[in-house]
Amino acid sequence: MTPAATPPPCSEPLSPRVLLVDASSENREVLRLALERRGAEILEAGEIDAGLALVREQRPDVVVVDLELAPGDEAAAWEQFDQAAEPHAGRVVILGNVRRSAAPAGAARFFSKPYHFAPLIHKIEELMGFRELGLGKRGFEETREESGVRSQESGVIRGT
Amino acid sequence: MASLFVIQGRDQGRRFELNKPVLGVGRDTGNAIQLHDTEVSRRHAEVRQSGDEWVLVDLNSSNGAFVNSDRISERVLQSGDRVQVGRTLLIFTGGEEEDVEDLSQIINIVGQSPTETESRIVRSIGQEEGSRILEGELAGENPWLARARSNLQVMYRTALAVSHTLDIDQLLRRIMDLIFEWVEADRGCVMLVDQETEELIPKARRTRRSMGPEERIRISRTILDYVLEKKEGVLTTDAQEDQRWNPAQSILKMGVREAICVPMQGRYGIVGVIYIDTFTPPGRNPQTPGGTRFTEEHLKLMVAIGHQAALAVEDTSYYSAMVQAERLAAIGQTIATLSHHIKNILQGIRGGSYLIEEGLKGNEADVIRKGWGIVEKNQERISNLVLDMLTFSKERKPDLIAADLNETAADVVELMQVRARDHNVELTFRPGANLPPLTFDPEALHRAILNVVTNAIDACEHAELGRVAVTTRYSIDKQIAWVDVEDNGEGIPAEEIKRLFTVFESRKGARGTGLGLPVSQKILREHNGDIRVVSEPGKGSRFRLYFPASPPSDSSKTLPLELP
Numbered sequence: 187m188t189p190a191a192t193p194p195p196c197s198e199p200l201s202p203r204v205l206l207v208d209a210s211s212e213n214r215e216v217l218r219l220a221l222e223r224r225g226a227e228i229l230e231a232g233e234i235d236a237g238l239a240l241v242r243e244q245r246p247d248v249v250v251v252d253l254e255l256a257p258g259d260e261a262a263a264w265e266q267f268d269q270a271a272e273p274h275a276g277r278v279v280i281l282g283n284v285r286r287s288a289a290p291a292g293a294a295r296f297f298s299k300p301y302h303f304a305p306l307i308h309k310i311e312e313l314m315g316f317r318e319l320g321l322g323k324r325g326f327e328e329t330r331e332e333s334g335v336r337s338q339e340s341g342v343i344r345g346t
Numbered sequence: 347m348a349s350l351f352v353i354q355g356r357d358q359g360r361r362f363e364l365n366k367p368v369l370g371v372g373r374d375t376g377n378a379i380q381l382h383d384t385e386v387s388r389r390h391a392e393v394r395q396s397g398d399e400w401v402l403v404d405l406n407s408s409n410g411a412f413v414n415s416d417r418i419s420e421r422v423l424q425s426g427d428r429v430q431v432g433r434t435l436l437i438f439t440g441g442e443e444e445d446v447e448d449l450s451q452i453i454n455i456v457g458q459s460p461t462e463t464e465s466r467i468v469r470s471i472g473q474e475e476g477s478r479i480l481e482g483e484l485a486g487e488n489p490w491l492a493r494a495r496s497n498l499q500v501m502y503r504t505a506l507a508v509s510h511t512l513d514i515d516q517l518l519r520r521i522m523d524l525i526f527e528w529v530e531a532d533r534g535c536v537m538l539v540d541q542e543t544e545e546l547i548p549k550a551r552r553t554r555r556s557m558g559p560e561e562r563i564r565i566s567r568t569i570l571d572y573v574l575e576k577k578e579g580v581l582t583t584d585a586q587e588d589q590r591w592n593p594a595q596s597i598l599k600m601g602v603r604e605a606i607c608v609p610m611q612g613r614y615g616i617v618g619v620i621y622i623d624t625f626t627p628p629g630r631n632p633q634t635p636g637g638t639r640f641t642e643e644h645l646k647l648m649v650a651i652g653h654q655a656a657l658a659v660e661d662t663s664y665y666s667a668m669v670q671a672e673r674l675a676a677i678g679q680t681i682a683t684l685s686h687h688i689k690n691i692l693q694g695i696r697g698g699s700y701l702i703e704e705g706l707k708g709n710e711a712d713v714i715r716k717g718w719g720i721v722e723k724n725q726e727r728i729s730n731l732v733l734d735m736l737t738f739s740k741e742r743k744p745d746l747i748a749a750d751l752n753e754t755a756a757d758v759v760e761l762m763q764v765r766a767r768d769h770n771v772e773l774t775f776r777p778g779a780n781l782p783p784l785t786f787d788p789e790a791l792h793r794a795i796l797n798v799v800t801n802a803i804d805a806c807e808h809a810e811l812g813r814v815a816v817t818t819r820y821s822i823d824k825q826i827a828w829v830d831v832e833d834n835g836e837g838i839p840a841e842e843i844k845r846l847f848t849v850f851e852s853r854k855g856a857r858g859t860g861l862g863l864p865v866s867q868k869i870l871r872e873h874n875g876d877i878r879v880v881s882e883p884g885k886g887s888r889f890r891l892y893f894p895a896s897p898p899s900d901s902s903k904t905l906p907l908e909l910p
């Protein structure tokens with residue numbers, strides 16, 4: 187993937203914004219509580235289309251999508267979110283039951299359900315703090331090991 | 347669409363649709379038609395589309411590909427063809443939908459029309475009576491006609507036996523009985539070709555009563571091989587053909603054994619043989635002209651019976667493969683649905699636990715409380731799932747006691763208030779005033795009402811001012827009690843109402859188990875009652891759970907109740 191060339195918008199708020207797209211209000215609640223405690227601002231959507239609209243309008247820093255919202259069409263939904271988030275597709279985290287091999291890109295940001303929250307939050311933290319901390323590639327490799335993904339795919343966006 | 351259906355082998359019951367121009371057949375995972383059969387090569391064969399036809403092509407496999415028992419290198423498949431690779435047997439069905447003539451244009455089923463000349467029923471005849479036409483002796487009937495009539499009758503009854511049973515052993519016994527009624531045989535047996543070993547396995551055996559049942563039947567291997575290879579029936583006798591002696595003499599001295607052995611020739615091959623024999627002891631004169639008891643006519647009819655029996659055997663194996671396929675599909679669906687729900691509950695528990703852990707780290711009671719709330723909710727979900735599963739899976743009689751319907755309904759309403767508040771729904775209960783003491787299983791009915799109320803609250807998700815009203819009533823006239831659960835939620839389209847009670851069909855997507863309403867319905871039916879649904883999309887629904895005041899003690903068979 188090419189390095190992200192867009193500079194952060196001038197009006198960028200201090201806290202990173204995370205969009206949660208999940209049908210389960212319970213899962214959204216858990217993530218919201220955990221991420222708000224870490225200083226994130228949370229946007230929520232319970233449907234694919236509403237989620238995509240928020241990605242385009244609000245340009246959140248991180249997008250978390252549960253693909254169970256698109257049963258039978260997971261790979262396409264993943265692709266849609268990646269495209270909507272361009273050039274920050276690397277900041278889309280996917281939850282669901284997709285076969286890793288069917289994943290369009292970036293198996294490192296995929297969490298198979300039922301997932302554990304600690305590594306997921308860790309990954310989101312990494313992506314949230316990305317621009318300020320400039321973690322670079324290292325951060326991705328760490329999580330890849332954590333989530334047990336052996337893939338060579340890195341899906342990295344270099345920060346500016 | 348054209349398809350290949352596995353009727354034999356480890357993949358029995360699987361159906362492969364021919365949905366690509368070229369489909370590989372083999373052991374490797376890359377094959378569209380992957381067979382778990384060690385005698386199938388990794389890439390064994392291919393099914394290729396050619397215009398409207400499908401062609402089976404052998405890819406130089408070590409064990410070869412067969413169509414209707416012929417080894418082929420390339421063969422256009424016809425509907426009904428039997429494809430064998432390794433130990434796996436598949437039936438090809440062509441996709442010839444387009445060729446079907448629209449018969450409804452030509453054949454009309456008409457009601458009573460006074461203008462047209464009507465056909466009227468002159469005489470009617472039942473299934474059973476059909477065979478009786480062939481019975482009875484006509485005075486002066488010539489022997490040939492009598493025999494023909496008797497032959498026709500045995501064919502008719504064979505066909506009847508074939509169409510009435512799906513159990514192979516029973517069917518073969520029945521056919522043996524029919525043969526014995528019709529021909530003077532002493533012993534007989536049916537042998538089926540074992541599909542794995544290709545050996546002949548005796549399946550049904552019969553001896554005439556006067557004979558000891560323990561007597562072994564010895565059948566000449568030469569005769570069996572002849573029948574199987576030539577696919578012809580044979581009539582044999584050990585009577586001396588030698589013209590130097592008077593045949594009748596030799597029969598008188600030594601007796602004579604006659605036998606008929608016919609192949610069971612089916613659509614696709616020989617599935618077995620039928621064998622009968624008879625022994626005329628020395629000193630007794632056979633009654634038939636020519637000195638024997640079995641004639642060529644017997645042989646011809648036995649060949650026809652063999653064919654009928656073979657068709658039935660083939661149908662039965664096809665049928666059991668289909669049953670197997672359906673069973674596998676149902677089990678697969680059940681497991682998939684249940685794993686899905688359990689997985690979601692597990693996800694919830696993990697979320698709750700994570701919050702508790704976070705709260706403990708920072709000593710934040712608020713976060714701990716929220717996490718605990720989520721864990722509790724999911725604990726409740728799993729308990730509901732398990733109870734629904736148990737109720738659904740068990741054939742159980744309700745534990746009937748004298749109970750108060752208002753109390754049961756009130757319990758449910760109280761229990762559901764939290765959920766209603768969470769969903770911003772106003773849940774109310776209006777108890778009926780004139781409710782007599784009723785006989786029902788309060789625990790079961792609690793569950794039945796709970797499931798319906800849960801759905802009602804969920805249905806109000808998008809309603810601005812969600813309202814769910816629970817009412818109880820009793821009709822003195824009809825002696826029926828009922829609970830109404832009304833909501834002003836999204837409503838149910840008419841075409842979906844009849845699918846509401848189908849197990850695993852949830853209208854709530856990932857949130858529903860698809861068990862709630864089937865379970866409620868089962869409980870009401872166990873009480874000789876039922877559930878009626880009235881709904882209008884956009885306005886809401888009413889579920890009426892009704893049952894008789896005192897269900898009859900012998901709840902063996904009761905008429906469905908009229909809707910109160």
